[in-house]
Amino acid sequence: MSLFYSTLKYLVVTLWSMFVIAPFLWALTTSFKDFQSVTSGATYIPWVDFEPTLDGWRSLFKSPAQGGIAIVEPFFNSVMVTAAGSGISIILGTLAAYSLSRFTFRVGPIRNGDITFFFISQRIMPPVVLSIPFFIMLGKLGLLDTLFGLILVYVVLLMPIAVWIMVDFFNKVPVEIDETALIDGCNPYQAFFKVVLPNSVPGIIVAGMFCMIFGWTDFFFAFILTFTEVQLLPVAIVALNSSITPWWSLSAAALVSVAPLVVVAFIVERHLSKGNLSGALK
Amino acid sequence: MSLIASNLSIKHEKSFHLNDVSFSMSKGEIYTIIGRTLAGKTTLLKTIAGLISPDSGGLTFDGHDFGGIPVWKREIAMVYQQFINYPHLTVYQNVAFPLKQRGTQKTEIHRRVIAALSQVGLEGFGDRKIQALSGGQQQRVALARSLVKEAKIVLLDEPLVNLDYKLREQLREEFRGIFDTKASEDSILIYSSTDPVEAMQLGGQILVMDEGRVIQQASAKEIYENPISTKVSQITNDPAMNLFNGRIEDGCIVLSPEIKFDLPSHFNGLPQGDFTFGLRAAAISLDDNGFPFSVELSEISGSETFLHVRHEGLKIVGLLNLVQNFSVGAKVSIRFDTKHLYAFAPDGHLKSSPYGGLK
Amino acid sequence: MGRSINKGKRSMNFKHKYMFLLPGLLVLLAILVFPIGFTVRLSLSSWDSFYPSLDFIGFENYIRLFTDDSRFWEAFGRLSLLSLTTVFLQYIIGFSLALLVWKEIRFQRLFRVLFLIPMMTTPVIMTVVWRTVFHESLGPVNDFFSLFGMQPLWLSSEILSKFTVILVEVWQWTPFMFLLLLAGLLSLPKEPYLAASIDGAGPVRTFIYVTFPLMAPISIGAIIIRLIEASKIMDTVYVLTSGGPGTSTETSSFYIFIKGLREFQFGYSAALSITYLIIMIISFTVIAKILVKLMVRGE
Numbered sequence: 001m002s003l004f005y006s007t008l009k010y011l012v013v014t015l016w017s018m019f020v021i022a023p024f025l026w027a028l029t030t031s032f033k034d035f036q037s038v039t040s041g042a043t044y045i046p047w048v049d050f051e052p053t054l055d056g057w058r059s060l061f062k063s064p065a066q067g068g069i070a071i072v073e074p075f076f077n078s079v080m081v082t083a084a085g086s087g088i089s090i091i092l093g094t095l096a097a098y099s100l101s102r103f104t105f106r107v108g109p110i111r112n113g114d115i116t117f118f119f120i121s122q123r124i125m126p127p128v129v130l131s132i133p134f135f136i137m138l139g140k141l142g143l144l145d146t147l148f149g150l151i152l153v154y155v156v157l158l159m160p161i162a163v164w165i166m167v168d169f170f171n172k173v174p175v176e177i178d179e180t181a182l183i184d185g186c187n188p189y190q191a192f193f194k195v196v197l198p199n200s201v202p203g204i205i206v207a208g209m210f211c212m213i214f215g216w217t218d219f220f221f222a223f224i225l226t227f228t229e230v231q232l233l234p235v236a237i238v239a240l241n242s243s244i245t246p247w248w249s250l251s252a253a254a255l256v257s258v259a260p261l262v263v264v265a266f267i268v269e270r271h272l273s274k275g276n277l278s279g280a281l282k
Numbered sequence: 283m284s285l286i287a288s289n290l291s292i293k294h295e296k297s298f299h300l301n302d303v304s305f306s307m308s309k310g311e312i313y314t315i316i317g318r319t320l321a322g323k324t325t326l327l328k329t330i331a332g333l334i335s336p337d338s339g340g341l342t343f344d345g346h347d348f349g350g351i352p353v354w355k356r357e358i359a360m361v362y363q364q365f366i367n368y369p370h371l372t373v374y375q376n377v378a379f380p381l382k383q384r385g386t387q388k389t390e391i392h393r394r395v396i397a398a399l400s401q402v403g404l405e406g407f408g409d410r411k412i413q414a415l416s417g418g419q420q421q422r423v424a425l426a427r428s429l430v431k432e433a434k435i436v437l438l439d440e441p442l443v444n445l446d447y448k449l450r451e452q453l454r455e456e457f458r459g460i461f462d463t464k465a466s467e468d469s470i471l472i473y474s475s476t477d478p479v480e481a482m483q484l485g486g487q488i489l490v491m492d493e494g495r496v497i498q499q500a501s502a503k504e505i506y507e508n509p510i511s512t513k514v515s516q517i518t519n520d521p522a523m524n525l526f527n528g529r530i531e532d533g534c535i536v537l538s539p540e541i542k543f544d545l546p547s548h549f550n551g552l553p554q555g556d557f558t559f560g561l562r563a564a565a566i567s568l569d570d571n572g573f574p575f576s577v578e579l580s581e582i583s584g585s586e587t588f589l590h591v592r593h594e595g596l597k598i599v600g601l602l603n604l605v606q607n608f609s610v611g612a613k614v615s616i617r618f619d620t621k622h623l624y625a626f627a628p629d630g631h632l633k634s635s636p637y638g639g640l641k
Numbered sequence: 642m643g644r645s646i647n648k649g650k651r652s653m654n655f656k657h658k659y660m661f662l663l664p665g666l667l668v669l670l671a672i673l674v675f676p677i678g679f680t681v682r683l684s685l686s687s688w689d690s691f692y693p694s695l696d697f698i699g700f701e702n703y704i705r706l707f708t709d710d711s712r713f714w715e716a717f718g719r720l721s722l723l724s725l726t727t728v729f730l731q732y733i734i735g736f737s738l739a740l741l742v743w744k745e746i747r748f749q750r751l752f753r754v755l756f757l758i759p760m761m762t763t764p765v766i767m768t769v770v771w772r773t774v775f776h777e778s779l780g781p782v783n784d785f786f787s788l789f790g791m792q793p794l795w796l797s798s799e800i801l802s803k804f805t806v807i808l809v810e811v812w813q814w815t816p817f818m819f820l821l822l823l824a825g826l827l828s829l830p831k832e833p834y835l836a837a838s839i840d841g842a843g844p845v846r847t848f849i850y851v852t853f854p855l856m857a858p859i860s861i862g863a864i865i866i867r868l869i870e871a872s873k874i875m876d877t878v879y880v881l882t883s884g885g886p887g888t889s890t891e892t893s894s895f896y897i898f899i900k901g902l903r904e905f906q907f908g909y910s911a912a913l914s915i916t917y918l919i920i921m922i923i924s925f926t927v928i929a930k931i932l933v934k935l936m937v938r939g940e
Contacts, residue, residue, distance in 0.1 A: 005844070009741050009746065010746075012737065012738075012741060013738070013741055013742070013746070013752055016734070016738060016756070017752065017755055017756075019812065020755055020756065020758060020759055020812070021755075022774075023767060023770050023771060023774060023812070026770065026773070026774055026781060027770045030773065092664050092665035092668055092669075093665055095661045095662070095664060095665055096661065096662050096664070096665030096666055098661050099658045099659075099661035099662035100662065102658070103658035103661070103662075115662075115666070119665075119666075119669065121922065122669070122673070123869050123870070124869055124872070124873075124918070124921050124922060124925065125873075125918060126872070126873040126875060126893075126894040126897070126917075127873065127875060127894075128875065128894045128895075128897045128898045128901065128902075128914070129680065129894075129897065129914040129917065129918065130676050131901075131902070132680070132683075132901050132902070132907060132910070132911070133675065133676030133677070133679045133680050133683075134676055136679065137675050137676060137679070152672060153672070155668065155669075155672065156669060156672045156673060159665060159668070159669055163665070174364065174366065176362050176364060176366045177366060177368065177369075179328075179331075179333050179353075179360070180360065180362075180366050180368075181368075182332075182333070182353040182354050183331060183333075183353060183354070183356075183358055183359065183360050184354075184379055184380035184383055184427075184431070185354050185355075185380055185383040185384055186354055186383055187352070187354050187657070188657040188658070188661075189657060189660070190383075192661070195368055195370075198370045199368075199369055199370050213760065213761055216763065217761075217762065217763040217764060218763075219763060219764065219765040219876050220875060220876065224902070247773055250769055250770070250773070251770065251773070253766075254766045254767065254769065254770050257762075257763055257766050258758075258761070258762045258763075258766070258767075261758075261761035261762065262758060262761065264761055265754050265757045265758050265761050266754055268757060268820070269750065269753050269754045269757060272753070272820070272823060272824055272827065
């Protein structure tokens with residue numbers, strides 16, 4: 001590897017890294033600003049360009065009435081909904097994926113591939129399209145503005161992901177292992193739970209990661225389907241995006257919302273290196 | 283106690299994976315299913331196991347119709363050609379699995395697992411993880427697991443084919459020993475292979491399969507001496523039996539204008555006409571009074587030499603009991619050992635064999 | 642494609658298979674059937690805030706869509722432009738980054754984790770931050786540009802607003818592409834590379850003749866998946882520009898959103914939704930087939 005290539009390599013990587021970090025750095029400094037520092041033009045370094053305060057951070061715990069974003073409750077709501085939605089999606093999705101990988105279905109002209117496609121095609125629908133009917137449906141069921149209602153909707157959102165990842169994963173586990181389990185006296189359920197599942201833990205972790213990512217980062221459904229009783233984190237934050245935006249609170253809240261998934265990023269990277277993510281392509 | 287198959291057929295799109303297969307197997311015997319790849323061996327084994335249901339035809343075992351009994355209730359064991367073990371369990375747990383599943387007592391499980399492990403030569407391996415084992419060891423674990431169940435039907439689908447040569451030889455020797463135990467007097471052992479040598483070595487009955495059909499079922503000796511068709515002779519001989527066309531005329535066998543010899547005595551009942559003759563490579567030898575052939579290829583194998591020779595359109599392979607390199611194009615003189623000549627009808631059926639077999 | 646070991650006949654055909662499939666399938670259907678069915682029904686009505694009733698007007702909405710609504714089709718055009726551009730950029734950048742952190746490099750783990758982070762963030766939230774970054778009078782970007790005497794209108798100029806949206810999308814979603822491609826690279830067999838190095842191929846040639854062809858199926862999959870996600874682009878537009886200025890960053894989803902939840906023309910927006918869906922499903926099937934042919938022929 002010549003010096004030229006090497007330098008180029010590090011240059012590109014560093015440039016992109018800076019691009020990635022930029023907004024976070026900005027949010028970080030901004031979170032320590034107050035009204036003055038923000039409106040008098042762009043400022044960067046604390047103590048040099050402006051006087052830092054902890055107002056932004058403190059406001060995370062004050063309610064809107066007191067001029068803050070009470071971030072604690074929405075944070076936990078997001079955690080709940082994401083966890084529950086992911087959990088249910090993975091359970092149902094893994095079971096369905098197993099059947100699609102192992103068994104043959106034929107209902108008229110519809111076969112396995114079509115069913116899998118049906119699951120995966122749910123991702124094509126923009127939230128907008130589904131939001132109005134969901135709005136009406138949850139309304140009729142009295143589930144608007146509830147955690148449960150939102151979880152139901154998230155299951156629709158996330159199950160396709162679980163199915164997509166797990167079908168591909170199961171396809172890579174030799175079916176002879178299932179057969180051996182059957183021959184050793186297991187019925188199909190036992191074969192699945194005792195043999196296939198323990199071997200699929202990496203796949204489930206990956207599916208879980210992706211479900212959590214897409215669940216935590218949803219905005220639209222939470223936006224449309226909840227109002228006051230239940231507020232999710234993204235909604236709470238965007239609600240501040242009005243004409244007099246308290247940039248400092250916003251920045252602080254943004255950083256808080258990002259934190260949990262940084263952990264996920266580490267986990268994903270670890271599995272990546274172990275080669276567990278190969279595949280998943282139709 | 284027996285396994286009887288009647289007219290098993292499995293069709294998939296336009297081809298038959300199993301085509302009207304019937305056989306009868308009794309306990310205490312070893313049966314080898316031999317055939318080329320895609321002949322239907324694995325499909326047959328899986329059907330017996332219950333993993334595949336036949337489109338038509340049936341299986342009975344001990345008088346009970348197998349059709350209604352699902353895989354997990356049949357008392358079978360199966361060893362695959364890929365080394366299949368439960369990756370997340372240790373060796374001990376792997377072998378204990380079927381017994382645990384059955385609800386056997388812990389002490390009994392322990393006794394049987396240890397016995398099975400020592401039978402396959404893996405004493406002390408109990409705590410190892412499967413991934414840490416070599417291919418041969420993994421296959422032994424699979425074998426141990428199949429033994430521990432004392433199943434009534436034991437299915438082995440080319441179990442040695444993915445092992446290296448030395449290991450294969452070694453395991454083959456150990457094999458008969460492993461299965462010659464008391465328990466196996468009660469079971470039916472079904473072994474599939476593409477290797478004729480392996481089939482012959484195992485002894486027992488042989489079922490020759492081709493394109494989903496069983497084309498001959500007989501003892502190893504019978505299959506060797508009297509293959510009922512050219513197809514069978516091709517499948518069950520390694521190196522392949524030489525097959526060449528010729529005529530019987532006026533008490534002579536005529537292979538070409540220059541190559542004629544007297545009818546061997548066992549051909550006496552045959553009419554004149556066209557035939558396909560068969561001769562094993564070992565029955566070809568070098569002899570100064572033989573027919574002129576030119577060498578196309580010579581390969582030394584161990585202490586023998588394969589010699590590919592040709593005379594106009596006639597190509598023959600001989601297995602010579604010497605080690606010698608022949609140059610391409612060299613002229614040699616070939617003798618046919620007519621006492622070991624087979625005659626097949628143009629449609630492939632056996633007409634006369636040196637061992638007096640079927641007509 | 643996705644199948645590796647279990648080619649050919651699937652040999653297991655037990656009654657139990659339904660128990661595995663049905664819970665998930667039924668839940669999905671149950672939650673989906675109503676919304677989709679309802680949307681179709683809605684599209685055949687003229688429900689809006691003035692006449693909130695489920696009447697039946699046949700295909701009027703659709704006719705209006707096709708003959709009288711250039712805005713919808715413009716939105717479609719913009720969507721295609723935006724999503725194709727961003728996915729293309731993400732592919733190039735993502736692939737390059739993946740290649741760079743694939744092999745030996747210092748701080749490899751750090752870079753890999755870092756490059757993954759943007760996709761882990763909530764798009765809306767980060768977009769809010771970007772909004773402050775690109776704020777035309779108080780943001781750091783224009784602070785920088787004011788050194789040159791310029792104050793580009795990142796969010797309020799027709800052309801630049803598209804640029805800003807693309808930039809934010811690229812920041813947000815390149816990691817996803819990066820992840821898929823890196824996973825693919827890590828799963829490639831070693832033999833072709835040994836052969837290439839024996840043949841004396843340099844890094845560029847190795848890439849063109851070994852890496853790229855081997856990655857073809859994964860590239861296709863990644864591009865399609867990204868395209869599907871990109872076509873739904875909504876959060877960014879909503880926060881950054883609200884579709885503006887005017888309609889210059891208005892995409893199909895956004896337009897449907899406006900018609901439905903701003904103007905409350907439920908019936909009409911339902912028709913838009915259904916039409917959009919059908920077009921999308923057809924497009925993706927076609928795109929998938931084309932990409933496959935392209936890549937296969939390239940081998």
